[in-house]
Amino acid sequence: MKFESSYEPNEIEAEIYAAWEAAKAFQPKIAQYEGTEAETADAFSIVMPPPNANGNLHLGHGLTVAIEDSLTRYYRLKGKSSWYVPGADHAGFETWVVYERALEKVGHSRFEYSRDELYAKVWDFVQQQRGNMELQLRALGTSCAWDDLTFTLDENVVSRVYKTFERMFNDGMVYRGEKLVNYCTKHQTAFADIEVEHKDEDGTLWDIQYGPLVVSTTRPETLFGDTAVAVNPKDARYKDLVGKTVKLPLTDREIPVVADEHADMEYGTGCVKITPAHDYDDFEVGARHNLARIRVIDDAGRMVGCGEPYDGLLALEARQIVLDELKKQGLLVGEKKITHAVAHCYKCGTVIEPTLKEQWFIDVKKLAKEAIKHLEKDEIKFYPEAKKNVLINYLENLKDWNISRQIPWGIAIPMFHKVTEDAEAPEWVFDTRVNLQEIEIGGVKYARDEDTFDTWFSSSHWPIVCTDWLEGKENPYYPLNVMETAGDILFAWVARMIMMGVYVTGEVPFREVYLHGLVLDAHGKKMSKSKGNVINPMEMIAKYGSDAFRLGILRGRSAGINQAFAENSVAAGRNLCNKLWNISRLVQSIVDEEAGEGAYTTENMGEDWICRELNDCREQIERDMKEYRFSEAVETLQTTIWDKYADWFIESQKIYRNASLLKVTLEMILKMLHPFAPFVTEAIWQNLSWTKGMIIAEQWPEALEFDSISAENFERLKEVVTEVRTTYAALPGSYKNKKFGLLYGDDSLVDDNSLLIQKMSGAPTINTTNGQPRGIRLALANHEIYLDAPEEVVKDYKEALTERILAVGRELDALNARMMNPRYVEKAPAELVKETRDGIEEKTKLIERLKGELEVI
RNA sequence: GGAUCUUUAGCUCAGCUGGCUAGAGCGUACGAUUCACAUUCGUAAGGUCGCUGGUUCGAGCCCAGCAAGAUCCACCA
Numbered sequence: 001m002k003f004e005s006s007y008e009p010n011e012i013e014a015e016i017y018a019a020w021e022a023a024k025a026f027q028p029k030i031a032q033y034e035g036t037e038a039e040t041a042d043a044f045s046i047v048m049p050p051p052n053a054n055g056n057l058h059l060g061h062g063l064t065v066a067i068e069d070s071l072t073r074y075y076r077l078k079g080k081s082s083w084y085v086p087g088a089d090h091a092g093f094e095t096w097v098v099y100e101r102a103l104e105k106v107g108h109s110r111f112e113y114s115r116d117e118l119y120a121k122v123w124d125f126v127q128q129q130r131g132n133m134e135l136q137l138r139a140l141g142t143s144c145a146w147d148d149l150t151f152t153l154d155e156n157v158v159s160r161v162y163k164t165f166e167r168m169f170n171d172g173m174v175y176r177g178e179k180l181v182n183y184c185t186k187h188q189t190a191f192a193d194i195e196v197e198h199k200d201e202d203g204t205l206w207d208i209q210y211g212p213l214v215v216s217t218t219r220p221e222t223l224f225g226d227t228a229v230a231v232n233p234k235d236a237r238y239k240d241l242v243g244k245t246v247k248l249p250l251t252d253r254e255i256p257v258v259a260d261e262h263a264d265m266e267y268g269t270g271c272v273k274i275t276p277a278h279d280y281d282d283f284e285v286g287a288r289h290n291l292a293r294i295r296v297i298d299d300a301g302r303m304v305g306c307g308e309p310y311d312g313l314l315a316l317e318a319r320q321i322v323l324d325e326l327k328k329q330g331l332l333v334g335e336k337k338i339t340h341a342v343a344h345c346y347k348c349g350t351v352i353e354p355t356l357k358e359q360w361f362i363d364v365k366k367l368a369k370e371a372i373k374h375l376e377k378d379e380i381k382f383y384p385e386a387k388k389n390v391l392i393n394y395l396e397n398l399k400d401w402n403i404s405r406q407i408p409w410g411i412a413i414p415m416f417h418k419v420t421e422d423a424e425a426p427e428w429v430f431d432t433r434v435n436l437q438e439i440e441i442g443g444v445k446y447a448r449d450e451d452t453f454d455t456w457f458s459s460s461h462w463p464i465v466c467t468d469w470l471e472g473k474e475n476p477y478y479p480l481n482v483m484e485t486a487g488d489i490l491f492a493w494v495a496r497m498i499m500m501g502v503y504v505t506g507e508v509p510f511r512e513v514y515l516h517g518l519v520l521d522a523h524g525k526k527m528s529k530s531k532g533n534v535i536n537p538m539e540m541i542a543k544y545g546s547d548a549f550r551l552g553i554l555r556g557r558s559a560g561i562n563q564a565f566a567e568n569s570v571a572a573g574r575n576l577c578n579k580l581w582n583i584s585r586l587v588q589s590i591v592d593e594e595a596g597e598g599a600y601t602t603e604n605m606g607e608d609w610i611c612r613e614l615n616d617c618r619e620q621i622e623r624d625m626k627e628y629r630f631s632e633a634v635e636t637l638q639t640t641i642w643d644k645y646a647d648w649f650i651e652s653q654k655i656y657r658n659a660s661l662l663k664v665t666l667e668m669i670l671k672m673l674h675p676f677a678p679f680v681t682e683a684i685w686q687n688l689s690w691t692k693g694m695i696i697a698e699q700w701p702e703a704l705e706f707d708s709i710s711a712e713n714f715e716r717l718k719e720v721v722t723e724v725r726t727t728y729a730a731l732p733g734s735y736k737n738k739k740f741g742l743l744y745g746d747d748s749l750v751d752d753n754s755l756l757i758q759k760m761s762g763a764p765t766i767n768t769t770n771g772q773p774r775g776i777r778l779a780l781a782n783h784e785i786y787l788d789a790p791e792e793v794v795k796d797y798k799e800a801l802t803e804r805i806l807a808v809g810r811e812l813d814a815l816n817a818r819m820m821n822p823r824y825v826e827k828a829p830a831e832l833v834k835e836t837r838d839g840i841e842e843k844t845k846l847i848e849r850l851k852g853e854l855e856v857i
Numbered sequence: 858g859g860a861u862c863u864u865u866a867g868c869u870c871a872g873c874u875g876g877c878u879a880g881a882g883c884g885u886a887c888g889a890u891u892c893a894c895a896u897u898c899g900u901a902a903g904g905u906c907g908c909u910g911g912u913u914c915g916a917g918c919c920c921a922g923c924a925a926g927a928u929c930c931a932c933c934a
Contacts, residue, residue, distance in 0.1 A: 006896065180932095198931070205934075216934060230934095264933075272934050280932045340933075354932085390861060394930075488929075517862095517928095522869085524927085544896095555882070556870040561862075562927070566869050568883045575896045582894035589893075623873085632871070635881060650893085722900095729888075729900040737888055737900085762889085762899080811878065818877085824914040832876060832915095839877070 003588065003687050007581035009545025009574075013679045017138050020682075025696045026143045028083035033473050035081070043083065044075035045477035047466040048144060049485045049493075050087030050152060050459075052094060054129030057136040059519040059527065059553070059565055060486060062537035065140045066550040066676075067516060067630060068484050072143055073675040074625050075481075077700040083477050085466040086137065086144035088151045090126065092410040092455035093195075097187070097347050099125055099409065110408070115450050116435075118408035136538060141546050141678045143696065150466050152458060153411065157465045159432075161458045162414050164504055166430050173363045176428060180283045181402050183355035184345035185301030189406040190357060192454055193399065194492050197346045200339055207269065207334035208326060211246030213238070213257070214333055216268030218340065219278075220326065221319040223248065224306040225296040226255055228274040230285055233259035235270050249331050250322065258289045277356045295356055315353070359404035360413060360451070367499040368395040374508050380498070381512045383628050384560040387490060394491050395499075403454045410452030420445045460496035463509035480510040487515035487560050514628045517562040519553070524564045540570055547677035548574035554630045554676065576638055577680040580673065583646050584684045587662045591689065596659020602706050605753070606652035607661055609714035611706035613644045614668050618701060621672055630676075637673050645669060648718065651760055663690060668701040717753055720785065723778045724761035727787060732796035735789070741765035745773060745784030777853050779804050779846075798854065805850045812843040 020026065030043060046068055051061055068084060076082040099122050100110055110118060137144070150157065168174045181190040203218050210229055217223075226248055231238040238257065245254040262285050263272045276286030277293040286293060298304040303311050303318045310318045326332040343352035372395050374380070375388060382388040404413065412434035418427050425444040433439055437448050463469075467477040479501070485493065494513060501509030520526060521533040528534065540549045552570030557563050602608045617640040624633035645665070653662060666688075674681040674695055685695035728737055742763045744750040750757060751768075758766040765788075775786040776797050789797075815836055818824055825833055 003893095005894070007894095193931095218934065262934090267934065279934080281934075282932095284932090341931075343932085384862085386861065390929085393860075397930085491930085524869090526927095552882095558871085561870095564869055566883075569869075571896080572882050575894095578896045579894065582897090584893085586893035627873080629871095629873080632873090635871070639881080646894090647898085725899060726901090815877075818915085821914060827914045828876075835877070 003581075003585050005582070005585075007545075007578045007680055007683070009547065009577070009679060010542065012683050013139070013141070013546050016679055016682050016686075017141065020143065020694070020696055021146065023694060023697075025694060026084070026145050027147060028145065028477075029081040030476060032468060032475060032477065033470075035476055041476075042080050043476040043481075044072070044080035045083045045085070045467060045480045046072060046482055046484065047085040047150075047463055047480060048087050048142075049489075050089035050150070050462070051133050051137075052091040053088035053133060053151065054095060054098075054126045055091070056132055057140075057537055059535055059537055060516075061136075062140060062540075062549065063516055063519055063553050063557070064484065064486070065137065065142050066553050067514070067628075069140070069142050069144075069678070070550070070554070070630060070675040071482065071484070071625070073678060073696070074700075076143070076696070077671060077674065077698060079699060081476075083148075083467075084142070084144040086134075086142070086146060086149045087462070087466065088130070088133065088149065089459070090152045090409065090455075092405065092452065093187075093189070093347065093407060095122065095126060096407045096409040100187070115408040115412075122409045139538060139541055139546060141550065143678070148466075152455075154465075156468070157458060157461065158411055160461055160465050160504075161411055161453065162432050164461065164500065165414065165453075165457075168362065168503075169430050173366060175361055175363060176358060177361050178356060178358045179361065179402075180277075180280055180354045181357045181359055182343060182352045183299070183357065184348065184350050185299065185353050186345065186348050186350040187407070188299055190355075190359060190402055190404060191345070191352070192402055192456065194456075195346055196343045196352055198341045198343055201342045203338055203340050203342070205268065205336045205338045206323065206332060207336075208249065208273075209331040209333050210249060210255075210271070210273070212241065213246055213271045214269045215271045215273045217273055218338070219275075219319070220322045221303070221310075221315050222275045222278045222296060223273060223322065224251065224303075224310070225275040225277050225294040226273045227276060227286065227291040227294060228256050228258045228289060230258050230260040230263045230272045230274050231270060232261065232263040232265045235263070235265050237270065249329070250325055256289075258285070258291075260285050260288065278354055280354055283354075293356055297353060297355070299355070301353055357404075359402050360415070360449075362401040362403055362457075364398050364401050364499070367503055368398050370502045371395055371495070371499045374498070374502055379508045380510065383512065383514045384558075387487070387513070387515060387560065391490060391495055391498075394495060398495075401454075401457075403457045404449075404451040405454055406451055408452065410455065411458050413449045413451050413453055415449045416446035417449065418444060419447045456492055456496050459493060460500035461504070462493075463497060463501060464504055469505055478505065478509070479507055482512040482514055483510040484514045484516070487517055490515060515560050516557070517560055520562055520564045522564055522566065524562075535565060535567075540567070544570045544574040545577060545679070547577050547680050551576060551634055551676055554634050557631050559628060572638075573677075576641065577677055579642055579646060580669070580677075580680060581684060583641070583650060584666060584670075584688065586650060587666045588688055590653065590657055590662055591659045594657050594659035596661075596663055598660060600658070600660040600664045602661065602710070603658055604652075604656050605710045605714035605717060606649055606656070606756070607658055608706040608708070608710035609712075610645060610649040610665060611661075611704035612708065612711040613640060614665060615703045615706075618668070618672060618703065625675075634676055637669075637676065641669055641673070648760075652756055655756055655759055664704070667691065668704070670695060671698055671701050674698075713749065716749060716783075717756070720750065720778070720783055721757055721760045724757070724763060724785070724787075727776065727778055728762070730800050731787075731789075731793065732800065735793050735796070738789075739764055740775065740793075741767065741788040743767055743769045743773065743775060743786040743788050745769050747783050747785075750783055750785060779850055779853070782846075801850060801854055805847060805854065808843055808847050808850065812840065812847065815840045815843065 051057060072082050072084040182196045183190050205216050205218055206220055207214050207216050213229055215229055229246060241257045242259045245256050248255050262281055274282045274285050276283045276291050277295045296303060296306050297315050301314055303313050345352060372392055375392055414430055414432045414434050416429050416431050416439055418425055422444050429446055431439055439446050463480050467475055469475050469478045497509050548570050551573030555569040617636055620636045621633045670681045670685055682695050685691050731738055739762055754766045773786055775788045776794050778785045818836055
């Protein structure tokens with residue numbers, strides 16, 4: 001690496017990352033189950049929400065990593081044994097969809113193969129595609145413990161999931177039930193409620209004559225599965241019909257009329273057809289009235305058991321024929337256009353067919369109740385705070401969780417059902433020999449359940465499996481310090497991790513939750529492939545550098561809010577990196593000339609001042625990191641490095657050099673920026689002549705010693721310099737920005753720092769007035785300084801001076817108005833009132849002085 | 858239908874427990890410039906803090922209502 005005149009990230013990032021990995025810099029200091037008690041109190045742990053093993057990273061991952069890695073690096077510098085566990089997701093259904101599509105492209109169907117064959121094929125498919133994601137995490141500078149990478153199908157994950165499942169089974173929390181499930185006829189699998197997308201759609205509500213009654217329905221084709229008509233028990237119109245039967249159109253069946261609250265007297269005719277096998281409400285009604293469940297649509301979405309000409313038709317095709325037939329028979333008595341919510345498969349958009357299936361369900365009542373108990377005790381702190389109650393509300397209304405999926409790519413459900421006739425033996429047995437299709441226990445044969453687990457069932461174990469939590473062993477890394485993830489998987493993932501963590505370990509799985517919002521495009525719209533507004537983080541890194549990307553994506557972002565991605569923030573990040581690079585080059589060149597061995601001391605106001613500012617910056621970052629205010633931390637660093645360190649301190653050091661202080665302050669800045677911009681800070685650290693080792697392994701800086709009165713005096717000096725610059729820029733007409741020399745009266749601050757004032761304000765000369773002031777007197781700074789301008793310019797400056805008097809007058813008026821209010825003086829804190837009084841005094845004096853100047857002119 | 862969030866400069870956003878003249882980045886205007894940096898330096902312009910009330914000595918911030926936008930949840934035939 002060379003200190004070139006600009007920072008070129010692409011040339012050195014890979015090299016630096018490789019050096020970190022080679023030095024094992026990402027591994028935690030304390031091994032699990034080993035440290036002393038005092039040491040384990042100093043552990044920091046965080047796990048990565050596992051990106052899809054065979055996918056590419058998107059901007060959301062970029063944000064996740066920028067946040068998580070900044071936290072990890074910060075706490076590492078703070079001396080904690082930081083463990084950032086990376087992961088890779090087999091992404092059950094997601095991957096399966098991609099694979100199935102590929103299979104279809106070459107003219108094959110999943111139904112040609114056994115589960116084991118398919119599993120092996122997808123495994124190979126994933127292995128081929130794998131690796132990109134991990135390379136991209138490295139490009140982002142992720143300081144995660146690669147040795148501990150957890151894949152969601154790893155042995156320890158599967159065995160832990162089986163353990164939990166077995167325990168739940170024995171605890172009676174798992175049951176096999178025939179219920180209606182959300183079923184996608186395209187993918188031929190069931191979904192959890194959470195995986196279904198509801199969309200408002202236009203539909204038709206048809207009125208159909210059922211004997212003496214008229215029912216309203218949006219799904220006439222399901223009438224073959226009707227086993228009753230329901231009316232409201234309070235509905236006087238149909239009172240006499242309850243208990244009687246009516247003839248089901250297009251069939252020979254008679255079905256009963258039942259009284260049930262489900263029927264809304266206000267809606268339609270007040271009569272509802274009941275199809276327990278194909279509608280959630282009807283299922284409930286059927287259960288209450290002991291009605292039969294007749295399936296008329298099969299797993300492929302085709303009509304079944306309805307006779308000719310319906311059988312074999314898709315439900316939608318059958319609907320039209322049913323309508324035609326009803327019309328012909330004069331039974332279709334009305335239709336109305338309506339808008340209603342329709343459930344769709346979140347992946348392919350196919351309308352979800354509620355289907356009667358035997359599946360494994362988890363009774364979530366106990367799990368949710370326990371989780372709520374811990375949440376209400378505030379054992380987990382949420383960022384943003386409001387999400388806690390949103391989560392509790394969700395848990396309170398949670399329904400039983402269907403965990404069976406009819407896809408081969410996933411963790412096999414370790415259950416076998418009895419095939420030999422034996423009344424004594426249980427119907428189902430738990431067994432982990434899922435590689436066998438059939439097992440024998442005590443002479444009884446059992447066949448494997450061909451389903452796999454819902455991915456969220458296994459991923460709810462993520463904090464447990466990533467930290468290798470074990471029964472009865474102290475684990476310094478569990479619970480995690482923080483769970484960082486996207487706000488939109490609060491229910492699907494965070495809720496389930498909490499329930500499972502509490503169930504398995506008795507403790508909440510993490511102490512804090514930080515939820516980030518979506519990364520939207522520049523105009524605040526959701527990014528999607530179909531809109532073509534997707535930005536690839538790797539392109540940003542190639543263009544601006546990894547640090548710039550991280551700084552840029554953290555800018556302007558706060559917990560839980562969906563925010564636009566601004567490429568110019570990334571450019572700003574790159575500029576900051578380059579600025580720091582050049583600051584370092586200059587500091588190095590001064591150190592080369594001045595040596596600066598030994599401890600630092602402060603020797604002038606500017607030096608005291610920068611110490612104060614750096615200390616403030618350090619404290620600010622500590623506060624920000626505690627509260628997860630990354631944007632503020634980055635902004636504070638930007639201001640401190642650029643506006644304070646470079647623009648004032650470094651400029652002053654061009655005149656008064658203090659190499660030992662330059663060294664210590666630059667080191668402090670590098671360490672403070674390191675969590676957010678790891679590459680450039682490490683690159684500079686490696687380039688500086690006096691630093692040793694790697695910055696990643698350094699300690700967070702200590703506060704600097706300084707003289708606070710001297711530091712405050714530097715503010716006065718800054719005011720003087722700024723005033724000179726402003727006055728130059730405000731000179732009239734063609735004299736604008738003409739640099740006249742400076743003259744100053746009897747003033748020790750100016751006298752002691754005349755050279756600094758001259759250089760920093762760009763004045764060609766600076767001299768004392770020798771008791772003979774002339775030119776333009778600087779107005780606002782409380783010091784006697786003049787621009788040595790000729791008389792004509794001074795006259796023309798009159799206008800600007802008048803404007804200033806007016807401006808100060810307006811401020812004075814505002815302060816006076818406040819003091820005129822007796823209740824302000826009475827009720828406001830004394831300190832504030834005093835400040836106002838002082839302000840009035842100061843401004844009054846200033847106006848007098850300005851007016852005096854005006855008269856002189 | 859229920860819930861949550863957002864609304865501050867041209868754009869994207871800060872503004873932590875209410876307190877003097879509301880900030881940043883980018884953009885804009887004017888000016889500078891061999892020697893750390895044009896990925897630079899200096900100066901400036903630009904805001905009735907969505908609207909209407911209320912509480913308070915004092916409101917961008919607290920309370921109530923309204924409007925617009927976004928997201929999540931929900932089985933309405």
